[in-house]
Amino acid sequence: MxxxxxxxxxxxxxxxxxxxxxxxxxxxxxxxxxxxxxxxxxxxxxxxxxxxxxxxxxxxxxxxxxxxxxxxxxxxxxxxxxxxxxxxxxxxxxxxxxxxxxxxxxxxxxxxxxxxxxxxxxxxxxxxxxxxxxxxxxxxxxxxxxxxxxxxxxxxxxxxxxxxxxxxxxxxxxxxxxxxxxxxxxxxxxxxxxxxxxxxxxxxxxxxxxxxxxxxxxxxxxxxxxxxxxxxxxxxxxxxxxxxxxxxxxxxxxxxxxxxxxxxxxxxxxxxxxxxxxxxxxxxxxxxxxxxxxxxxxxxxxxxxxxxxxxxxxxxxxxxxxxxxxxxxxxxxxGRTPPPPPRVTDLTEMQLKMGYNLTAPLSATNWLTQWRPELLYSVIALLLAGYYLHLVRRVEGWSASRTAWWLAGCATVVVTLCSGIGMHMPASYSAHMVAHMSLSMVAPVFLVLGAPLTLIKAAYPAGEFNPRLWAESFERSRFLRVLTWPPISLAQFAFFFYVLYVSIPLYELMISEHAGHVIMNGVFLVSGYFYFWELIGPDHIASRATAKVRLAWLWVSMPIHLFMGVYLMQLGVVMGEEFYSSLKLPWQPDLLADQKAGGGIAWASGSFPLVIVFGQLFYLWWREDREETRALDQRADDTDDEEWRRYNEMLEQYSGHGGGRA
Known part of the structure; x- marks a missing residue:
């Protein structure tokens, strides 16, 4: 044996x-x-x-x-x-x-x-x-x-x-x-x-x-x-x-x-x-x-x-x-064996470069009638939605509003990438900007308000090597403290935005390959999630700044998209012109006008999520102020207004000395 x-x-x-x-x-x-x-x-x-x-x-x-x-x-x-x-x-x-x-x-x-x-x-x-x-x-x-x-x-x-x-x-x-x-x-x-x-x-x-x-x-x-x-x-x-x-x-x-x-x-x-x-x-x-x-x-x-x-x-x-x-x-x-002849032999330039054909420009009416499955981030979003609902069933009394926020974030990712927006994203600068703003500023706001780590901690027992311990350790990690420090959080969010659109060769490289779109979409989601988690996320972050400080940092960050939007609207050079022209779109778009429209989208798109962010920060500020006032009142009750009496005695002494000098 x-x-x-x-x-x-x-x-x-x-x-x-x-x-x-x-x-x-x-x-x-x-x-x-x-x-x-x-x-x-x-x-x-x-x-x-x-x-x-x-x-x-x-x-x-x-x-x-x-x-x-x-x-x-x-x-x-x-x-x-x-x-x-x-x-x-x-x-x-x-x-x-x-x-x-x-x-x-x-x-x-x-x-x-x-x-x-x-x-x-x-x-x-x-x-x-x-x-x-x-x-x-x-x-x-x-x-x-x-x-x-x-x-x-x-x-x-x-x-x-x-x-x-x-x-x-x-x-x-x-x-x-x-x-x-x-x-x-x-x-x-x-x-x-x-x-x-x-x-x-x-x-x-x-x-x-x-x-x-x-x-x-x-x-x-x-x-x-x-x-x-x-x-x-x-x-x-x-x-x-x-x-x-x-x-x-x-x-x-x-x-x-x-x-x-x-x-x-x-x-x-x-x-x-x-x-x-x-x-x-x-x-x-x-x-x-x-x-x-x-x-x-x-x-x-x-x-x-x-x-x-x-x-x-x-x-x-x-x-x-x-x-x-x-x-x-x-x-x-x-990988080395030639596959059988393709199903479609007469491929258009769009099919060769994007994988599919487009017949009409993106409009307010057809973006929900054109659908194509995106099998990476949209599938991940659906899996995360299913896992979240599975955990909700294990936690009694979990907030319905947090569940709604999380599901709204997952749905935003799916709709952005699988609808007409996602289909037109590789072919149009303005559609690309709509998708970018949705993935970096809309979906992350919804997702962080779902408080996923708080749900994980509530769904698993304490004291074991399980997802609860992993989540708690991540919340206390030095990596998260550094990444969510307001200056660094803002810097990483702004960096990925500016480095992509200021560097025209980099933008052209990223849009010309499917791998570039995979990388960009992932960066948009992750960068936006960490940025808004630091601002308004209910999940715990060690040594997080007060709501008043975070609100101030939000005011500092607001001009980021305004400046970039103005820059793009005034830019006279078409970004990615060679690639967009090579697609041979049947409606022959005005690429410069489309780019200026994309700049306008970047300039104006922050309004909707910022309404939610401002509202959440003002609510957190009010709640912190109320808790501080309650703590002061409780301290006064516990000490029988000792601090107030000392303050009045100090004023009386000061008044008496002043009268003597007079």
């Missing part, structure tokens, strides 16, 4: 998963390479490229998943060394440090692979044998200047190297949350390129692929981290697996739904067995179904017996990870 319960090293598990994924990806890609190269009209670069490129890509995905899973484990599955009322300053346990170092080394390995991929992609697209590319002095500069995928891999290498080095030095709990975000960001550039980012409907294809890729990283990596912890016979295994089980279920469903959406854009049902791309999709789907069955069995039969029989989890999880590695290898081949 002692032998079966002995501690086992985890590195053979990682190595096995990487080798399985690499062999599957390399072998299948080599098998299909002849047809793929012929379809693309590229000479055969040799087995080092045809096998090595997909094999290294699959290995990078496995390592990235290991990093994501390791930081997910240290941040949210395994409690740190001391768990009290606050996690700020909490240090990782020995098992947590091991997992964090594993994530760091995994990311540094991803960085090395990413650098190796730069000459590999040049060899692949040019048909030049890899040795000639590697030993060519100009290969790297040629790849980075002419091959888009090479630039993407360079970005992956940079993010992975920075995050990996930080992980090797960090041992605090809060650092693991940041490292988890960094590990996910490492692989996101790959999600914004490839087949999903090209052709018609690429906006839906890219967003669904992002869901698919991130869900895969969390699902595969989380299980690898848990199995490694089990091989070390680490503590808290039962609670960690139960938390992961909920995350895994969501990740699995997200993978299936996003995969179906993405495949439906690329492949007709009749093409599934007619092309190699479709065959790989079918095999991958069968593997996902098998994994779903395994997960169900694991959930129903093993999770409740983990504390008594941890070896059962080891055996099942090992088999599951092996199958996950096979599916990862299959997924890696799709």
């Amino acid at each position: 002692a032998e079966t319960q002995s501690v086992k090293a985890a590195w053979p598990l990682y190595l096995t998963a990487a080798v399985i994924a690499a062999v599957v990806a390399g072998a299948i890609s080599s098998l299909f390479s002849g047809g793929s190269l012929a379809a693309l009209g590229i000479p055969d670069p040799g087995p080092a490229t045809t096998f090595g490129l997909p094999a290294l890509r699959a290995t990078a995905w496995i390592l990235a998943a290991l990093a994501v899973g390791s930081f997910l484990f240290t941040a949210f599955l395994l409690p740190p060394r001391q768990v009290g009322e606050d996690l700020n300053g909490a240090r990782l346990t020995v098992d947590g440090v091991i997992a964090a170092r594993t994530g760091g080394w995994a990311l540094l390995s991803v960085a090395l692979i990413a650098l190796t991929m730069i000459p590999l992609v040049l060899s692949d697209v040019s048909g030049t044998p890899l040795p000639q590319v590697i030993f060519s002095p100009s290969a790297w500069s040629t790849a980075l200047s002419q091959v888009a995928d090479a630039k993407v891999w360079l970005g992956v290498a940079a993010i992975a190297a920075i995050t990996g080095c930080a992980a090797l030095a960090a041992s605090a709990w809060w650092a693991q949350v940041a490292l988890l975000i960094g590990a996910i960001a490492t692989i996101l550039p790959l999600g914004l390129t490839g087949h999903s980012a090209a052709g018609g409907a690429h906006d839906i294809g890219t967003n669904s692929y992002l869901w698919h890729l991130v869900s895969m990283l969390v699902w595969v990596g989380g299980l690898m981290a848990l199995l490694a912890h089990g091989r070390r016979l680490g503590p808290h295994m039962g609670s960690a697996v139960r938390r992961y089980s909920a995350v895994a279920l969501f990740s699995y469903l997200a993978m299936v739904v996003s995969g179906v959406i993405n495949a439906s854009i690329r492949v007709r049902p009749e093409d599934l067995f007619a092309y190699n791309y479709g065959l790989v999709l079918v095999v991958k789907t069968v593997g996902l179904i098998a994994l779903g069955v395994i997960g169900y069995v694991y959930r129903r039969r093993i999770i409740d017996r983990l504390d008594d029989n941890p070896l059962a989890f080891r055996r099942l999880a090992t088999a599951e990870i092996a199958l996950m590695a096979v599916i990862t290898g299959l997924a890696a081949t799709l």
Whole structure:
């Protein structure tokens, strides 16, 4: 019995998963390479490229998943060394440090692979044998200047190297949350390129692929981290697996739904067995179904017996990870396998650049009649609305007004991005400005008034390693105190606004790619949320300024949009003119007039949310003044007006001395 319960090293598990994924990806890609190269009209670069490129890509995905899973484990599955009322300053346990170092080394390995991929992609697209590319002095500069995928891999290498080095030095709990975000960001550039980012409907294809890729990283990596912890016979295994089980279920469903959406854009049902791309999709789907069955069995039969029989989890999880590695290898081949012919071959410039066609300019009547699903932030908003309502059911007497505010904020995000406003956002400066103002000044105001962290604290028990403790620790964190300090809060809100519209080349770069719109929308929402949270949010912020001071800062910040609006209305140069003209919109808009209209929107759009903000601040000021008066009255009652009597005695003494001098 002692032998079966002995501690086992985890590195053979990682190595096995990487080798399985690499062999599957390399072998299948080599098998299909002849047809793929012929379809693309590229000479055969040799087995080092045809096998090595997909094999290294699959290995990078496995390592990235290991990093994501390791930081997910240290941040949210395994409690740190001391768990009290606050996690700020909490240090990782020995098992947590091991997992964090594993994530760091995994990311540094991803960085090395990413650098190796730069000459590999040049060899692949040019048909030049890899040795000639590697030993060519100009290969790297040629790849980075002419091959888009090479630039993407360079970005992956940079993010992975920075995050990996930080992980090797960090041992605090809060650092693991940041490292988890960094590990996910490492692989996101790959999600914004490839087949999903090209052709018609690429906006839906890219967003669904992002869901698919991130869900895969969390699902595969989380299980690898848990199995490694089990091989070390680490503590808290039962609670960690139960938390992961909920995350895994969501990740699995997200993978299936996003995969179906993405495949439906690329492949007709009749093409599934007619092309190699479709065959790989079918095999991958069968593997996902098998994994779903395994997960169900694991959930129903093993999770409740983990504390008594941890070896059962080891055996099942090992088999599951092996199958996950096979599916990862299959997924890696799709990026290099040509898909079937597109559903629509005669694509317009709008479809190539935006993913869809527009037939009429945005108006007051058609913005609610034109709808197109936005599968990233609008889906997140719907999920947050559902989670909020789930928590409301657990909290007795929760404010209906706060619920209404939160749902209004989520609805604002959905309507802004899915209605005619979101559809016209890439094609029109004025529509872009409407969306910007809605995402940065309307939705955040509604969301912060929903007090989500207060709801989380009320919905979960105290004294446990759970979302309540995470929320309380975040509210007390130094990061939040710095970010919500009024000068910095105002500076970050103004910075993102001005840097985008003052720098014309930056604006043109951001609007010309779908990735730019993804980044901009995220920045608008997050920046606006923190700014208005500091001003009017009911959620607690340590050492927050009084309502009177916050009202003064609001007066200081008011001219920001006024100045920018006036600047845009007077600007004689059309921002993004080349891109907007290339869309060839059928109504041939006056770009300069549209830009001036956008400036007017920026100038006037702050009025509506500022009415709510001013009203809330005046109410908070009145309430603080009333509480201060009540406290003074109570003190006077408790001391029998002692301060008032001393004040009167002082006046009498002063009057007596004055009379004597006279």
